[in-house]
Amino acid sequence: MEEAEMKVAKIRNGTVIDHIPSGKALxxxxxxxxxxxxxxxLTIAMNVKSKKLGIKDIIKVENLExxxxxxxSLALIAPMATINVIRDYRxxxxxxxxxxxxxxxxxxxxxxxxxxxxQNEPIVSKFKVIQKTPLKLQCTYCYRYxxxxxxxxxxxxxx
Amino acid sequence: xxxxxRDVVSIDDFSKEDLEALFKKTDEYEHxxxxxxxKGKIIGNIFLEYSTRTRVxxxxxxxxxxxxxxxxxxxxxxxxxxxxxxxxxxxMDIYSDLLVIRSxxxxxxRFASDVCKHPVINAGDGYLNHPTQAMxxxxxxxxxxxxxxxxxxxxxxxLRYGRAAVSFMFGVAKYSNKIYAISPAQLSMRExxxxxxxxIGAYFVExxxxxxxxxELDVLYVxxxxxxxxxxxxxxxxxxxxxxxxxxxxxxxxxDLIVMHPLPRVDELSYEIDNTxxxxxxxxxxxxxxxxxxxxSLILVGE
Numbered sequence: 052m053e054e055a056e057m058k059v060a061k062i063r064n065g066t067v068i069d070h071i072p073s074g075k076a077l078x079x080x081x082x083x084x085x086x087x088x089x090x091x092x093l094t095i096a097m098n099v100k101s102k103k104l105g106i107k108d109i110i111k112v113e114n115l116e117x118x119x120x121x122x123x124s125l126a127l128i129a130p131m132a133t134i135n136v137i138r139d140y141r142x143x144x145x146x147x148x149x150x151x152x153x154x155x156x157x158x159x160x161x162x163x164x165x166x167x168x169x170q171n172e173p174i175v176s177k178f179k180v181i182q183k184t185p186l187k188l189q190c191t192y193c194y195r196y197x198x199x200x201x202x203x204x205x206x207x208x209x210x
Numbered sequence: 211x212x213x214x215x216r217d218v219v220s221i222d223d224f225s226k227e228d229l230e231a232l233f234k235k236t237d238e239y240e241h242x243x244x245x246x247x248x249k250g251k252i253i254g255n256i257f258l259e260y261s262t263r264t265r266v267x268x269x270x271x272x273x274x275x276x277x278x279x280x281x282x283x284x285x286x287x288x289x290x291x292x293x294x295x296x297x298x299x300x301x302m303d304i305y306s307d308l309l310v311i312r313s314x315x316x317x318x319x320r321f322a323s324d325v326c327k328h329p330v331i332n333a334g335d336g337y338l339n340h341p342t343q344a345m346x347x348x349x350x351x352x353x354x355x356x357x358x359x360x361x362x363x364x365x366x367x368x369l370r371y372g373r374a375a376v377s378f379m380f381g382v383a384k385y386s387n388k389i390y391a392i393s394p395a396q397l398s399m400r401e402x403x404x405x406x407x408x409x410i411g412a413y414f415v416e417x418x419x420x421x422x423x424x425x426e427l428d429v430l431y432v433x434x435x436x437x438x439x440x441x442x443x444x445x446x447x448x449x450x451x452x453x454x455x456x457x458x459x460x461x462x463x464x465x466d467l468i469v470m471h472p473l474p475r476v477d478e479l480s481y482e483i484d485n486t487x488x489x490x491x492x493x494x495x496x497x498x499x500x501x502x503x504x505x506x507s508l509i510l511v512g513e
Binding site: 164169171172173190192194195196 | 292294295296314315316317318320321335336338401402406439
């Protein structure tokens with residue numbers, strides 16, 4: 052464990068999300084639905100020194116293991132994130148999110164006249180990852196670009 | 211890449227060699243064509259948007275080669291009852307050997323090519339692609355100028371929503387030409403189009419002044435402002451009528467300039483040009499049939 056991570060208390064059971072780009076911890080919390088309404092204890096460290104990222108954010112959530120279906124969305128906001136599952140103070144499982152070359156089904160194309168936006172059609176949105184940082188995607192159907200802010204807006208909308 | 215059973219979704223998908231094979235076949239068909247070569251084949255036309263030249267010329271092309279054509283007209287089809295495009299495509303795919311589709315929705319042809327087992331030809335999808343028009347345009351230039359390289363080509367008009375203009379630029383960008391993208395700022399090329407042109411290695415310049423670049427041009431490609439694609443009609447009102455090409459506009463052009471237009475025109479291109487040697491747009495419409503004949507033959511029969 053890096054020295055920086057020691058700055059926040061160890062947790063007994065739960066999840067540590069590490070290597071979040073600095074400044075994105077609050078967005079990640081909203082994405083995971085961890086707002087003020089949940090009872091889990093949350094510890095957030097922001098702007099912590101990191102060998103990998105230079106500077107990063109860390110989130111620790113007690114008594115919660117992440118829903119794997121959220122990992123694809125998490126990869127868009129924190130493409131280098133590592134997820135440690137903690138059980139009884141020990142790291143029980145460690146995984147990395149993976150931002151693949153194409154993002155399927157998670158996002159909606161902002162172009163209302165794109166085929167992927169048409170209701171009643173059995174079609175899944177598909178975006179090519181043009182750039183990881185800052186994030187830039189392109190719809191494979193209508194070629195519309197989607198930038199990081201648009202992605203964040205979509206992912207945390209209503210959360 | 212072999213032509214047989216190939217989908218035609220975007221002009222990007224075709225190399226210069228592919229296009230040369232198409233143009234050779236078109237040359238051959240202009241001279242004489244095998245009228246029964248597509249006997250027994252059925253071409254399914256799905257036009258979900260208005261069309262004159264494209265739909266009719268595909269139908270003429272198919273019939274000249276002996277194929278039958280079925281036309282699905284959206285207004286009288288089950289699409290009006292709420293049937294999905296997916297189911298409509300599935301049905302037409304069962305009934306036809308090749309599908310020609312036009313739609314106001316971007317990406318329709320890509321979707322259709324994923325859904326259908328038979329080849330799909332994109333006859334225009336929203337503001338995105340119109341590959342067969344680009345093929346016609348290239349062939350027309352090759353015919354009238356004797357080459358496709360080393361030309362200065364102005365593309366004037368709606369470069370934001372004009373699928374013919376964009377496909378044309380991608381087409382001429384395959385050869386070493388200079389492209390002048392002439393439009394008011396509101397109708398300038400989208401970022402994805404500029405990036406694509408850069409990726410292809412095209413030489414292009416953006417300007418809002420036709421007058422400035424006109425004396426340089428060998429080819430002037432004029433397009434209509436695509437009223438139907440403006441998300442906000444107020445934006446259309448601001449730019450409508452913002453350019454008009456007539457004899458006065460063209461007085462400083464090269465003597466052998468050709469003026470092209472994918473048609474239809476509204477008020478951006480004067481009838482004055484129709485009977486001058488510059489006029490190439492009716493030639494495009496005429497050659498369009500031969501290109502589409504060659505396409506159908508290459509896709510359904512092979513080279």
